[in-house]
Amino acid sequence: MIRPAWRSSGILVAGMLAACMAPVMAFRVPGAGLTSLAASRLRVSSAAGGRLQRPAVRRLPAVLHMSASAPAADNAAAEGASTDGKPEVRKRILSGVQPTGNLHLGNYLGAIRQWVANQDKYENFFCVVDLHAITAPHVPAELTKSSFDIAALYLAAGIDPNKSKVFIQSHVTAHAELCWLLNCVTPMGWMEKMIQYKEKAKKQGESVSIGLFDYPILMAADILLYQAQLVPVGEDQRQHLELSRDIARRFNDQYCKKKSMPAKGRRVFREPEALIVKEGARVMSLLDGTSKMSKSDPADGSRINLLDPPEVIRKKVSRCKTDSFEGMEWNNPERPECTNLLNIYKAVTDKSEEEILAEVGHMRWGEFKPLLAEALVAHLEPIQSKYAELMEDKSQLKRVLLEGAEAAEAVAGQTNELAKRAMGFTTRQDLA
Numbered sequence: 001m002i003r004p005a006w007r008s009s010g011i012l013v014a015g016m017l018a019a020c021m022a023p024v025m026a027f028r029v030p031g032a033g034l035t036s037l038a039a040s041r042l043r044v045s046s047a048a049g050g051r052l053q054r055p056a057v058r059r060l061p062a063v064l065h066m067s068a069s070a071p072a073a074d075n076a077a078a079e080g081a082s083t084d085g086k087p088e089v090r091k092r093i094l095s096g097v098q099p100t101g102n103l104h105l106g107n108y109l110g111a112i113r114q115w116v117a118n119q120d121k122y123e124n125f126f127c128v129v130d131l132h133a134i135t136a137p138h139v140p141a142e143l144t145k146s147s148f149d150i151a152a153l154y155l156a157a158g159i160d161p162n163k164s165k166v167f168i169q170s171h172v173t174a175h176a177e178l179c180w181l182l183n184c185v186t187p188m189g190w191m192e193k194m195i196q197y198k199e200k201a202k203k204q205g206e207s208v209s210i211g212l213f214d215y216p217i218l219m220a221a222d223i224l225l226y227q228a229q230l231v232p233v234g235e236d237q238r239q240h241l242e243l244s245r246d247i248a249r250r251f252n253d254q255y256c257k258k259k260s261m262p263a264k265g266r267r268v269f270r271e272p273e274a275l276i277v278k279e280g281a282r283v284m285s286l287l288d289g290t291s292k293m294s295k296s297d298p299a300d301g302s303r304i305n306l307l308d309p310p311e312v313i314r315k316k317v318s319r320c321k322t323d324s325f326e327g328m329e330w331n332n333p334e335r336p337e338c339t340n341l342l343n344i345y346k347a348v349t350d351k352s353e354e355e356i357l358a359e360v361g362h363m364r365w366g367e368f369k370p371l372l373a374e375a376l377v378a379h380l381e382p383i384q385s386k387y388a389e390l391m392e393d394k395s396q397l398k399r400v401l402l403e404g405a406e407a408a409e410a411v412a413g414q415t416n417e418l419a420k421r422a423m424g425f426t427t428r429q430d431l432a
């Protein structure tokens with residue numbers, strides 16, 4: 001449950017108390033009449049066609065409280081019960097996957113599996129980044145289906161809606177809006193260094209869009225809106241995370257350094273950190289152990305999709321690239337495929353490297369491959385049946401996505417509001 005900022009964090013409550021005692025802690029926003037509580041009541045009503053409805057705003061003093069550990073927009077930590085009776089403050093995480101094509105083993109091992117494993121530890125927001133999906137040519141008729149697919153796979157892989165908010169990015173309009181604000185803060189030179197853009201632009205040729213170039217800024221908006229402290233992603237996203245940090249810092253430097261603000265509170269955004277798994281951070285193609293398993297690889301045989309039926313998995317594994325060495329071993333630079341397949345085997349069996357070497361170290365490819373295929377089939381089977389259940393009757397999925405969007409919007413709307421105020425915009429509330 002998303003709580004109003006003043007209730008959701010022990011740190012923030014302490015910060016507010018301190019603010020009462022020492023007015024210097026309070027940051028006065030010119031003309032601001034919207035408290036974080038009131039802002040959290042801003043709702044985009046789907047019944048109203050997505051237009052902002054005037055919230056039942058209780059007008060409170062024009063003061064927003066910010067502190068280094070908990071910015072005003074930031075109910076960025078949730079309380080949970082802890083064993084010693086003290087409220088436990090959980091860090092907030094946000095992550096997302098694009099609804100383009102099928103989710104594959106790389107997305108699952110590099111990202112989603114760790115989201116699931118850490119659900120109790122953090123306050124979680126997971127989105128299906130459909131706005132990112134249109135940065136490459138897409139088929140309109142498939143976008144909705146793919147978005148539901150990915151959301152269903154999140155749940156099927158173990159994301160629990162009682163512990164994590166799951167939503168579709170475009171359902172929370174603040175993402176697109178903050179992206180625009182951040183566009184105007186980010187120097188072109190920073191963007192021209194983005195490796196993923198260069199790689200993808202090469203593939204798209206003449207038809208490459210401004211959207212693809214802007215992709216990392218939209219990603220920064222996704223993250224910064226939630227004041228996320230940690231962002232669990234695969235290794236390939238490290239540069240985008242660095243950019244998000246740089247943008248947050250630049251925005252805070254440019255717009256939050258008014259003399260009237262206390263040193264500690266001079267920011268709107270929190271600088272996020274990447275949370276990158278050691279294992280599964282880079283699952284490689286089945287056809288080339290030196291290139292990443294990816295949705296965009298035209299060869300379907302290069303990846304295991306989470307929804308591949310058992311016979312397809314067996315066929316793909318039997319056809320995957322091998323070498324002429326005998327036995328199975330890790331980290332031989334001449335055998336990237338062997339390392340990759342052992343890593344996959346390790347990830348889906350949860351066995352240790354020692355156990356695996358004892359079990360398969362002496363095997364030939366012909367013996368190891370069927371073992372790997374069956375381990376994959378067994379690991380994916382429960383995910384596939386849960387997915388089928390969720391897609392057969394979508395009512396549960398839709399409910400989860402609706403509740404997720406509402407919770408996300410409450411948080412994102414608040415941050416967006418603060419960013420606009422810091423940049424000097426007037427808002428509709430000022431007109432009331």
Ligand code: ADP
Binds near residue numbers: 106
């Ligand atoms: P893709 O690169 O296949 O298009 P996305 O860009 O949608 O996939 O990535 C979604 C998430 O999955 C990101 O966190 C990304 O780092 C992770 N990921 C994608 N491919 C791999 C891979 N081969 N190994 C590990 N993680 C990956």
Ligand code: TRP
Binds near residue numbers: 223
């Ligand atoms: N760019 C990410 C990827 O390709 C997807 C993404 C979009 C994302 N927004 C995000 C990941 C925010 C983490 C947080 O994998």
